[in-house]
Amino acid sequence: MSPGSLAFRLSRSVLSTISPPIPQARKWATMYVPKAGRPLLDMSQGVPGVPPPKILLDALSKASLSPDACGYCPPTGEPSLRHAMAQEMKTVYGQAADITSDDIAITSGCNMAFIATVMCLADAGDEIILPVPWYFNHQMSLNLLGIKAVPLLTCTEEGFTPSPHTCASLISSKTRAIALVTPNNPTGAIYSPALIASFADLAKQHNLALIVDETYRDFINPGPPHSLFSPLPPKPYHGAHLTKSWRETFVHLFSFSKSYCIPGHRLGLIAASPTLLRHITTTLDCLQICPPRPPQLAFASPSLLPSLRPSILANATALVERHRLFRELLPEKWIIGAQGGYFAFVKHPFMGVSAYDVCARLATEVGVLTLPMQFFCDEDMEVGGEGGEVKGDWERWIRFSVANVDDEKVRRVCERLKECEETKRRNLKSFTRDSPDTLFPRVNWLIELGQPFAQKGH
Ligand SMILES: Cc1ncc(COP(=O)(O)O)c(C=O)c1O
Numbered sequence: 001m002s003p004g005s006l007a008f009r010l011s012r013s014v015l016s017t018i019s020p021p022i023p024q025a026r027k028w029a030t031m032y033v034p035k036a037g038r039p040l041l042d043m044s045q046g047v048p049g050v051p052p053p054k055i056l057l058d059a060l061s062k063a064s065l066s067p068d069a070c071g072y073c074p075p076t077g078e079p080s081l082r083h084a085m086a087q088e089m090k091t092v093y094g095q096a097a098d099i100t101s102d103d104i105a106i107t108s109g110c111n112m113a114f115i116a117t118v119m120c121l122a123d124a125g126d127e128i129i130l131p132v133p134w135y136f137n138h139q140m141s142l143n144l145l146g147i148k149a150v151p152l153l154t155c156t157e158e159g160f161t162p163s164p165h166t167c168a169s170l171i172s173s174k175t176r177a178i179a180l181v182t183p184n185n186p187t188g189a190i191y192s193p194a195l196i197a198s199f200a201d202l203a204k205q206h207n208l209a210l211i212v213d214e215t216y217r218d219f220i221n222p223g224p225p226h227s228l229f230s231p232l233p234p235k236p237y238h239g240a241h242l243t244k245s246w247r248e249t250f251v252h253l254f255s256f257s258k259s260y261c262i263p264g265h266r267l268g269l270i271a272a273s274p275t276l277l278r279h280i281t282t283t284l285d286c287l288q289i290c291p292p293r294p295p296q297l298a299f300a301s302p303s304l305l306p307s308l309r310p311s312i313l314a315n316a317t318a319l320v321e322r323h324r325l326f327r328e329l330l331p332e333k334w335i336i337g338a339q340g341g342y343f344a345f346v347k348h349p350f351m352g353v354s355a356y357d358v359c360a361r362l363a364t365e366v367g368v369l370t371l372p373m374q375f376f377c378d379e380d381m382e383v384g385g386e387g388g389e390v391k392g393d394w395e396r397w398i399r400f401s402v403a404n405v406d407d408e409k410v411r412r413v414c415e416r417l418k419e420c421e422e423t424k425r426r427n428l429k430s431f432t433r434d435s436p437d438t439l440f441p442r443v444n445w446l447i448e449l450g451q452p453f454a455q456k457g458h
Contacts, residue, residue, distance in 0.1 A: 017143045021136055021375040028363035041413050043400045044369040046185060046342045048261035053311040056260060059298035069294040075285040076277065077106025078293070080300035085269060088305040089229070092217065097229040102274045103247070105281070106296060108288045110215050110255030110268035114179075115141045116283040117251055117270060121209050122147045122176040128211075129170050129178045131162035133345075133376035133397070135185045135213070150175070151381060156393075160187035160338040160345060164198040168206075177209040177251075178202070182225065183216040183341025186376045186399040190340040196226040204249045215255040216341030219316045219403075228252075229271075247273035256295070258342065258403070259312050265295040322402050322410055329414035331421055342403040347396045349421075354395045366416045373397040 025044045032040050051057070063069050076082070082101040090097045107113040114137070122128055124146030130138055132151040142149045152167050154160040167178060178199060182191035196212065203210035217225045228246045252271040257263035268291075270280060299305060323339050330336065333349035348358045355372035362368045373395060383394045402410065 013144050013146055017140050018136065020140075021371060024375075025359070025363065025369060025371055028360050029369050031364040032367045032369075034367060038367055040363075040367045040369060041405065041409050041416070042369045043402070043404055043409075043413060044371050045404065046258070046401050047263055047404055048258055048315070049404050049406060050261060050315060052261040053308060055304065056262070056298065056308060059301050059304055060262075060265070060295060063297040063301075064294040066294075066297065069297050071293070073290045073293055073296070075281050075288065075290055076104075077291050078296040078300055081106055081296045084300050084305050089271065091306070091309060093224045093229045094227075096231055098231040098246070099229055099271060103271050103277070105270045105272075105277050105284060106291045107268040107270060107284060108266045108291045109257065109263075110213060110253050111137050111141070112266075112284075112287055113253045113255075113268040113270045114138060114211070114213065115145075116280050116287055117209075117211060117253070117272070117276075118142060118147060118177070118179075119145065119283040120276060120279040121211075125174065126176045127172060127174040128176055129167055131180060131184075132381065133160070133186050133373060135181050136375055138179060138181070138213070139378075147176075148174070151378070152178075153381075153383060154187070154189070156337045156347075160184065160189040161191055161195060162199075164195070164202045167199070168202055171206050171208070175206070175208060177211055179211040179213065181213040181215070183219060184338070184343070185216070185341070186343055186371065186373075187338040187345040188340040188343035189338040189345075190220055191226075193224070193226040196228065200228055200246075200249055208249075209251055210249050211251045211253060213253040215253070215258055217254070218259040218312050219319055219341045221316055221320055245273075247275075251276065256299070260299075260308060261315070262295065266292055267295050267299070319403055322405075322407055325407055326400070326402055326410050326414070329411060331414065331418045333421065334417055337397065339402075342401050344400045344402055346398050346400055347393070348398055350396070352392060355398045356395075358396075359398060366420065368413050368416050370401075371399045373399075375399075 022045050029040055029042065034040055052060075079101065082104040085104055085106070086099050086101045089099050093099070107116060118128060118141065122145070125148075127148045127150045128142055129150045129152050130142075132153050134149065134151070139149045150170050152162050152170055154162050162180070180191065180196070180199060182196065183189065184191070200210050212226075214225060228250050229252075232245065250272075254269040254271070256265070256267035256269070270277070272280065319342070323344065326344055327336060327339065330346065335347040337345045337347060339345070348355060350358055354374060356374040359370050359372040362370060376399070400413075405413070
């Protein structure tokens with residue numbers, strides 16, 4: 001047997017699931033040789049660029065020292081944190097929001113919240129509709145469970161927001177849920193409250209669940225992200241989403257990773273009907289037994305959550321400003337298709353070259369790490385058609401995580417992108433040399449720069 005070979009077979013589901021994209025991108029980063037004053041600039045992973053506030057670090061440290069934090073708690077989390085989060089959600093969705101601690105389960109991160117939920121909603125062979133480009137972990141999780149991710153294509157013309165009308169045409173007898181992410185990963189598109197309400201109506205009409213992953217909800221300025229949690233109106237109302245409780249249709253997912261800058265502490269949340277949560281308790285019991293206790297106890301400390309709001313707001317405001325800076329400094333031929341939350345989705349200017357190849361070369365030669373469209377969709381996906389993009393254009397989008405870096409690094413990234421264009425003007429050879437390994441084919445940076453471009457987007 002050769003080293004690394006296995007005497008047993010692997011599951012078809014894991015073999016048919018893509019490898020985690022972030023480590024693939026990190027491989028490119030290791031191939032970059034930083035020169036003096038030119039460090040790698042990492043705009044790949046969606047991670048907070050700032051540490052948690054000191055009051056949170058202190059609370060985490062105190063909770064970790066407590067012997068109380070060493071044991072298990074219920075599968076759906078600390079009752080005290082569920083109660084505190086029900087109150088905190090009213091700060092975000094409005095004081096009248098109809099949310100109680102019975103509607104809440106705490107999970108080991110939002111990815112686990114998604115898996116625990118879909119395991120209760122769909123069986124192998126069933127379908128869940130995901131807007132595309134999709135958050136790769138959603139598609140990977142569904143694939144591992146044998147659930148088909150049905151792609152709902154979005155397009156530049158609509159700012160990468162999904163159409164309820166197109167979604168309706170994808171619903172079949174196997175459909176069990178529609179899963180949205182807003183603000184979106186990877187595009188940054190922010191879905192309006194009206195659009196989210198239309199999807200809730202659609203889901204209700206077809207007796208489907210509407211899952212909304214709101215990991216980046218605190219980075220919308222200003223106002224509540226949607227009104228689905230609003231209490232029923234006193235008078236009859238014709239919108240289906242308001243004639244019945246949100247609990248019949250809606251499943252809200254949240255991550256503590258971004259708002260509180262603690263991705264390593266692994267906390268997430270599900271808000272759903274207590275009827276659904278009874279079943280989610282079963283999946284959570286198997287997946288996590290219980291979420292990590294020290295961060296739960298820390299967040300449940302009296303008045304900690306409200307006292308963290310100002311830092312969330314400050315981070316959100318800084319991020320909005322960084323998005324503005326990125327928009328201003330991005331060279332003209334790099335086109336922004338959508339922007340919001342942690343991400344900007346940008347079309348590169350090299351016609352006929354896939355974003356995968358451009359990202360590989362940006363990382364290895366220019367020292368700018370980003371993620372290509374190919375990580376957020378099936379490679380053989382049919383695109384185009386009415387109102388859609390042609391395949392060549394579709395393949396040119398790149399995700400820049402604006403949250404990872406500070407303003408200075410945004411400036412430097414934009415300068416380096418500009419250098420690629422100047423290389424064209426001066427016809428330097430550096431960008432036309434062979435790539436340093438065989439990961440990607442030789443790409444000529446200069447292919448398209450002479451072509452006319454539309455003006456930079458919004
Ligand atoms: C849309 C979305 N959902 C979930 C997650 C994962 O969140 P967590 O760290 O809470 O598992 C991410 C992280 O990037 C994300 O972008």
